[in-house]
Amino acid sequence: MQQSTRTRVAIIFGGVSSEHDVSCLTAGGVVRAIDPQRFEVIGIGITPSGRWVQVDTADLLALNVSEDGLPRLDESRPEAVLIRRDGGGRIATVQGDRLVDARDFDVAFALLHGPFGEDGTIQGLFEMMGIRYVGAGVAASAIGMDKDLMKSELRSAGLPVCPWVTITAVGWRGDQASILRRIEADLTFPVYVKPARGGSSVGISRAATSEDVPGAIEEALRWDPKVIVEEGFVGAREIEVAVLDVRDGTAPRVSLAGEIVMHTDDAFYDYQAKYLPQGQVDLVVPAPVDAALLSRIQKTGARAFRAMGAEGLSRVDLFVTADEEVFVNELNTMPGFTHLSMYPALWEATGLSYADLIAELVDLALSRPTGLR
Ligand SMILES: Nc1ncnc2c1ncn2[C@@H]1O[C@H](COP(=O)(O)OP(=O)(O)O)[C@@H](O)[C@H]1O
Numbered sequence: 001m002q003q004s005t006r007t008r009v010a011i012i013f014g015g016v017s018s019e020h021d022v023s024c025l026t027a028g029g030v031v032r033a034i035d036p037q038r039f040e041v042i043g044i045g046i047t048p049s050g051r052w053v054q055v056d057t058a059d060l061l062a063l064n065v066s067e068d069g070l071p072r073l074d075e076s077r078p079e080a081v082l083i084r085r086d087g088g089g090r091i092a093t094v095q096g097d098r099l100v101d102a103r104d105f106d107v108a109f110a111l112l113h114g115p116f117g118e119d120g121t122i123q124g125l126f127e128m129m130g131i132r133y134v135g136a137g138v139a140a141s142a143i144g145m146d147k148d149l150m151k152s153e154l155r156s157a158g159l160p161v162c163p164w165v166t167i168t169a170v171g172w173r174g175d176q177a178s179i180l181r182r183i184e185a186d187l188t189f190p191v192y193v194k195p196a197r198g199g200s201s202v203g204i205s206r207a208a209t210s211e212d213v214p215g216a217i218e219e220a221l222r223w224d225p226k227v228i229v230e231e232g233f234v235g236a237r238e239i240e241v242a243v244l245d246v247r248d249g250t251a252p253r254v255s256l257a258g259e260i261v262m263h264t265d266d267a268f269y270d271y272q273a274k275y276l277p278q279g280q281v282d283l284v285v286p287a288p289v290d291a292a293l294l295s296r297i298q299k300t301g302a303r304a305f306r307a308m309g310a311e312g313l314s315r316v317d318l319f320v321t322a323d324e325e326v327f328v329n330e331l332n333t334m335p336g337f338t339h340l341s342m343y344p345a346l347w348e349a350t351g352l353s354y355a356d357l358i359a360e361l362v363d364l365a366l367s368r369p370t371g372l373r
């Protein structure tokens with residue numbers, strides 16, 4: 001009876017953030033790769049407007065890039081609801097005043113990026129429902145989404161991060177002059193101005209001189225009422241490592257390093273370069289680094305993961321300066337996860353296939369208790 005012993009994994013995807021389409025593509029990739037002998041997939045989509053819907057396996061398998069571009073969930077499917085159940089969760093579709101097509105699952109794997117997915121919100125829902133889930137918990141997810149809180153957390157754990165200044169919309173409206181003075185006193189140019197809770201480089205600008213700062217702050221404030229201004233690295237390499245948890249909470253596993261190589265000076269890894277790669281950027285896996293540097297990079301990645309209280313998986317993004325100093329840029333608790341994305345590619349290069357990585361993440365989620373950990 002193979003059927004009854006399979007672990008039932010709810011794949012939750014789509015979502016209301018700007019990364020809806022990428023999430024749908026990721027779900028297709030995961031469902032095509034997951035081991036059908038071991039896992040039964042329950043598809044749960046979140047439409048762009050936030051409605052939950054059930055998606056059957058055939059529709060999941062079909063989520064892929066087509067002539068129309070990236071896949072999206074349409075709004076026409078009937079609404080589904082999540083129900084609490086001992087030892088897992090249950091999803092059912094609303095039909096008039098009844099629930100139909102109830103399906104039980106053992107563990108949730110939310111393939112969601114950005115706000116309302118990667119930021120602790122859905123993790124909180126799982127906690128309330130007593131559902132085990134892949135990846136970081138509420139606090140680590142929320143802190144990881146906020147570049148100001150994340151840098152504070154990393155710095156207080158003794159990890160090297162570049163200096164920054166935090167600005168709120170209210171503070172900026174109140175006294176621009178003193179904020180600009182503080183930036184000039186505390187930071188060396190160029191600086192990077194970022195929405196604190198952004199992602200995918202949206203709203204980020206590089207300010208070469210103090211004249212560029214007010215415009216860059218106004219731009220970032222369009223996306224988020226909290227903004228950070230960060231000292232820029234010049235000539236540093238952008239290096240990333242994939243971190244994967246272990247069952248006993250000791251040092252996590254860290255992959256080989258990958259590198260983002262930009263082809264123009266001054267360019268940064270912006271939205272265009274991330275999603276429309278037309279020769280502007282190369283992802284180099286594994287990155288050419290010697291053993292001693294790799295070891296320092298991996299140790300920093302592992303320390304950042306534990307300092308943030310992350311669980312399951314994270315991609316840690318670092319800057320390595322010309323004199324080989326290692327700084328943490330950010331930690332992504334739900335990194336890009338298509339089979340072409342950096343996180344799975346780093347594990348592939350380190351000897352763990354995409355299918356085995358998915359199985360390991362689900363097993364890690366099943367092995368941890370619900371409630372406070
Ligand atoms: N302090 C910095 N110095 C140099 N480049 C930076 C700095 N901060 C960001 N960048 C560039 O901008 C890109 C996006 O910034 P990042 O903080 O990673 O935001 P996101 O969360 O949107 O990925 C980085 O990949 C890098 O190319």
Ligand SMILES: [Mg+2]
Nearest residue numbers: 200201317330
């Ligand atoms: Mg980044």
